[in-house]
Amino acid sequence: xxxxxxxxxxxxxxxxxxxxxxxxxxxxxxxxxxxxxxxxxxxxxxxxxxxxxxxxxxxxxxxxxxxxxxxxxxxxxxxxxxxxxxxxxxxxxxxxxxxxxxxxxxxxxxxxxxxxxxxxxxxxxxxxxxxxxxxxxxxxxxxxxxxxxxxxxxxxxxxxxxxxxxxxxxxxxxxxxxxxxxxxxxxxxxxxxxxxxxxxxxxxxxxxxxxxxxxxxxxxxxxxxxxxxxxxxxxxxxxxxxxxxxxxxxxxxxxxxxxxxxxxxxxxxxxxxxxxxxxxxxxxxxxxxxxxxxxxxxxxxxxxxxxxxxxxxxxxxxxxxxxxxxxxxxxxxxxxxxxxxxxxxxxxxx
Amino acid sequence: xxxxxxxxxxxxxxxxxxxxxxxxxxxxxxxxxxxxxxxxxxxxxxxxxxxxxxxxxxxxxxxxxxxxxxxxxxxxxxxxxxxxxxxxxxxxxxxxxxxxxxxxxxxxxxxxxxxxxxxxxxxxxxxxxxxxxxxxxxxxxxxxxxxxxxxxxxxxxxxxxxxxxxxxxxxxxxxxxxxxxxxxxxxxxxxxxxxxxxxxxxxxxxxxxxxxxxxxxxxxxxxxxxxxxxxxxxxxxxxxxxxxxxxxxxxxxxxxxxxxxxxxxxxxxxxxxxxxxxxxxxxxxxxxxxxxxxxxxxxxxxxxxxxxxxxxxxxxxxxxxxxxxxxxxxxxxxxxxxxxxxxxxxxxxx
DNA sequence: GGAAAATCCGCAAACGTTTGCGAGTTGGCG
DNA sequence: CGCCAACTCGCAAACGTTTGCGGATTTTCC
Numbered sequence: 001x002x003x004x005x006x007x008x009x010x011x012x013x014x015x016x017x018x019x020x021x022x023x024x025x026x027x028x029x030x031x032x033x034x035x036x037x038x039x040x041x042x043x044x045x046x047x048x049x050x051x052x053x054x055x056x057x058x059x060x061x062x063x064x065x066x067x068x069x070x071x072x073x074x075x076x077x078x079x080x081x082x083x084x085x086x087x088x089x090x091x092x093x094x095x096x097x098x099x100x101x102x103x104x105x106x107x108x109x110x111x112x113x114x115x116x117x118x119x120x121x122x123x124x125x126x127x128x129x130x131x132x133x134x135x136x137x138x139x140x141x142x143x144x145x146x147x148x149x150x151x152x153x154x155x156x157x158x159x160x161x162x163x164x165x166x167x168x169x170x171x172x173x174x175x176x177x178x179x180x181x182x183x184x185x186x187x188x189x190x191x192x193x194x195x196x197x198x199x200x201x202x203x204x205x206x207x208x209x210x211x212x213x214x215x216x217x218x219x220x221x222x223x224x225x226x227x228x229x230x231x232x233x234x235x236x237x238x239x240x241x242x243x244x245x246x247x248x249x250x251x252x253x254x255x256x257x258x259x260x261x262x263x264x265x266x267x268x269x270x271x272x273x274x275x276x277x278x279x280x281x282x283x284x285x286x287x288x289x290x291x292x293x294x295x296x297x298x299x300x301x302x303x304x305x306x307x308x309x310x311x312x313x314x315x316x317x318x319x320x321x322x323x324x325x326x327x328x329x330x331x332x333x334x335x336x337x338x339x340x341x342x343x344x345x346x347x348x349x350x
Numbered sequence: 351x352x353x354x355x356x357x358x359x360x361x362x363x364x365x366x367x368x369x370x371x372x373x374x375x376x377x378x379x380x381x382x383x384x385x386x387x388x389x390x391x392x393x394x395x396x397x398x399x400x401x402x403x404x405x406x407x408x409x410x411x412x413x414x415x416x417x418x419x420x421x422x423x424x425x426x427x428x429x430x431x432x433x434x435x436x437x438x439x440x441x442x443x444x445x446x447x448x449x450x451x452x453x454x455x456x457x458x459x460x461x462x463x464x465x466x467x468x469x470x471x472x473x474x475x476x477x478x479x480x481x482x483x484x485x486x487x488x489x490x491x492x493x494x495x496x497x498x499x500x501x502x503x504x505x506x507x508x509x510x511x512x513x514x515x516x517x518x519x520x521x522x523x524x525x526x527x528x529x530x531x532x533x534x535x536x537x538x539x540x541x542x543x544x545x546x547x548x549x550x551x552x553x554x555x556x557x558x559x560x561x562x563x564x565x566x567x568x569x570x571x572x573x574x575x576x577x578x579x580x581x582x583x584x585x586x587x588x589x590x591x592x593x594x595x596x597x598x599x600x601x602x603x604x605x606x607x608x609x610x611x612x613x614x615x616x617x618x619x620x621x622x623x624x625x626x627x628x629x630x631x632x633x634x635x636x637x638x639x640x641x642x643x644x645x646x647x648x649x650x651x652x653x654x655x656x657x658x659x660x661x662x663x664x665x666x667x668x669x670x671x672x673x674x675x676x677x678x679x680x681x682x683x684x685x686x687x688x689x690x691x692x693x694x695x696x697x698x699x700x
Numbered sequence: 701g702g703a704a705a706a707t708c709c710g711c712a713a714a715c716g717t718t719t720g721c722g723a724g725t726t727g728g729c730g
Numbered sequence: 731c732g733c734c735a736a737c738t739c740g741c742a743a744a745c746g747t748t749t750g751c752g753g754a755t756t757t758t759c760c
Binding site: 004005006016017020021024026027048049050051052053054055056057 | 717
């Protein structure tokens, strides 16, 4: 059913070498033989064996992608961009979703290396540093996305600090003085940067940082929902909430709904990460939208560069974030947004 | 950096054969040698080369996944389930997103076959039949999901007809007499089955089928949005709309919002496909929720069975759909839902 | 103590490619 | 006619594994 070069060579009565060369166009072949070979190929429906080819060339034209949870719309978007870019460049993607489990993260990397991917893209967990160290030992090219666990590797992330700061500053300007932050796992660089941006904005506004208004560690909508209820149960509840990412925004939204609190009249809500359908939530959510597509494309480009030249110094890319100004912050729909912090342009260090 | 069996065998001073056997545990090895080998492996950080292994064994423990658009939440969910199940079974997933493009669909399959996947899972386009025929010629195991393009291959899909029928019947019972249907590309079995279910429900209710209320061919939110506007511009506009899938529901929702029409008071809306956050739209959407997880799991299981025994007769699985009864159909939240058509149980033919 | 059985191990051929090297042929030119 | 360049092509070794076969050593049992 599946045929080989040898089958073709027998049928066309030429050498293996010649068949290989007409298949790959890697050296001139006379018109006569080429015709015979091509006829034979069509006749038996020959399909090259990439495995053998990769083995011989020690290059599989395959990229490994290890990510937390494809179902998170943010990652879905990134995966989409990565796959497209990789495909355009002639690479195929191996996919691994490792959830929250560091062990599964390591497993994924091991599997990828065993399959001899040419390089890999990873959104590392909080202990991704160990996994990356292991990779370094194998000399496998890799780039981190979204989060950074080891500055020794390339990465492309966004300006979490600046964007969160702008979000919070905006709430301050609208008069909010008790602003809560739903933060993520502090092992993640994103969470740390976003919480730092939040603190910074408060300090800039001369507001106290109340530890009771910062809750960290929730990673799923459900924990965010519960955390939100807890926040609102306080003696002096927040008048505004900053969700550290899209999942937390969903949780917060649910909690607010359960309490029949109106957004933004009773409590304002802004969130990191946009949804493709964020305009359909009521109220329409004000968000910090990451450039997922650009992020994916840059990641692939960085990786291919490094595969070409493994000696490159680590390259760090930080992309700007766009604030999508909608209603949940308390502004009328479409009202102009005037941040105090200027928009952070795409930057690249080293 | 990357080492081989031979490196290990040299360092441990044993034969290649022995190293291979301790790595795979495929034949007993004396305690002494095993220890030496394991020490050597650790020392040089040996990682097996799956490419060579696959070549020799002619089995790559890899599954190809070709899908339309991962960003569609419905497919995202399926991809997630597929990846998880495949991983549990020791297989890795190759991912290809081919959009609407039949050419890219064929490309994807070709790439997968060249990479010698053990089998593949595909949500075929309207002309997927050709692509599948090509596969048959190569003898590559495959299962179709979501849609069916060639009954000669295994598939696992849902009861589109029955579910749509229940959705529409429910609207009829609420008194709607002009119910519009936003259908998909009629080349897809899902679209045909859903539209058929819609017609059937109307006939059952003794209502006329007005061709002006059926619009087919839209596949993206934007075209559904435009189609919805057109529907509402009619002399006798519909009082209820059935969205053929989640994307169309988003488009319809946008159009209704743009017209400041209230759902369900002015126009009722129900939709095929659920969203994980469907409870956060306002109004909360009544949907026909597919068992994405089960679908993914069954697909992998079917595929692995077939890989084991390629001679199996084609197996067809049709899963039941759960109606998630919320507000957009015009019922009070949480009101009981009493379909005339009994819930279609999971069935399996042949 | 000796033969048979059991145990432990290595040789070398394959899996399906790619490619350096060199052999054979042809044509051009003096 | 002779020689060299240009052109075409095939041989065979490699890529990193797996595994059938058989040789050597040890154990078992009478």
